Amino acid sequence: xxxxTLIGFVVFCLFLFYAAYDLGYVVxxxxxxxxxxxxxxIIGSYNSTTGEWEYGAVNETGANNAVTSVVFDYRxxxxxxxxxxxxxxxxxxxxxxxxxxxx
Amino acid sequence: xxxxxMSVIVQTIAGLLFPMxxxxxxxxxxHGHLTPGGGFQGGAIGxxxxxxxxxxxGSKTIEKKVAxxxxxxxxxxGGIVFVVVAIAGFILAxxxxxxxxxxxxxxxxxxxxxxxxxxxxxxxxxxxxxVGMKVIGGLSAIVLMLAxxxxxxxxx
Numbered sequence: 001x002x003x004x005t006l007i008g009f010v011v012f013c014l015f016l017f018y019a020a021y022d023l024g025y026v027v028x029x030x031x032x033x034x035x036x037x038x039x040x041x042i043i044g045s046y047n048s049t050t051g052e053w054e055y056g057a058v059n060e061t062g063a064n065n066a067v068t069s070v071v072f073d074y075r076x077x078x079x080x081x082x083x084x085x086x087x088x089x090x091x092x093x094x095x096x097x098x099x100x101x102x103x
Numbered sequence: 104x105x106x107x108x109m110s111v112i113v114q115t116i117a118g119l120l121f122p123m124x125x126x127x128x129x130x131x132x133x134h135g136h137l138t139p140g141g142g143f144q145g146g147a148i149g150x151x152x153x154x155x156x157x158x159x160x161g162s163k164t165i166e167k168k169v170a171x172x173x174x175x176x177x178x179x180x181g182g183i184v185f186v187v188v189a190i191a192g193f194i195l196a197x198x199x200x201x202x203x204x205x206x207x208x209x210x211x212x213x214x215x216x217x218x219x220x221x222x223x224x225x226x227x228x229x230x231x232x233x234v235g236m237k238v239i240g241g242l243s244a245i246v247l248m249l250a251x252x253x254x255x256x257x258x259x
Binding site: 073094 | 135136138139141171178182186189199200202205206210211213214215219223224225226227231234237238241245248249251252
């Protein structure tokens with residue numbers, strides 16, 4: 001059993017090393033630096049002469065944070081479903097323990 | 104925990120920390136469309152503030168201040184705001200959950216490069232506040248209810 005744990009740990013470390021090596025471009029970019037060409041398709045292209053975003057998430061939703069614009073705008077149904085999951089969990093807890101409190 | 108309250112030192116420090124944690128939670132919720140974070144994350148921070156108070160002061164004291172039914176009502180209010188804003192997108196614009204406030208003067212400023220104003224993002228801040236209300240109310244209600252019930256089970 002201990003041998004399997006060790007092998008699993010080694011495989012996990014190799015996976016972490018590979019992921020860090022493969023995603024190295026994320027680390028190399030400076031904080032706040034202009035986006036690369038891949039992010040350009042998502043966030044949009046900023047025209048410095050007119051001072052406006054030409055296409056992409058910032059132009060369409062007006063939010064500086066592209067993650068929030070995905071979570072609440074492009075994938076709003078997903079967030080609504082998550083809120084429903086939370087509501088169901090609270091309803092379950094209230095149903096299980098709500099009557100017990102007043103005994 | 105067999106004894107309900109913790110010592111006076113812990114209670115004082117928890118009372119001092121509670122408003123700061125709550126303010127940080129509101130900051131994360133309100134700046135969800137500008138900085139990392141959002142409704143879920145800020146709501147979890149706020150619920151952890153309530154959990155801190157429950158650990159320090161005991162669940163019975165906190166229940167006298169705020170009943171978990173009221174927290175549940177607060178949570179449902181957030182859900183209603185979310186759905187109403189989504190249906191308003193269906194009525195005022197093209198589709199369900201479409202961002203109908205972009206371009207409007209109140210919330211719809213499209214930011215330039217760099218810092219952007221707080222009133223940008225269309226209806227994203229409203230949805231962030233709604234989800235923050237949901238998560239603060241819901242997680243606080245769950246933590247408070249479980250603390251009350253576990254105390255009663257210990258007493259029996």
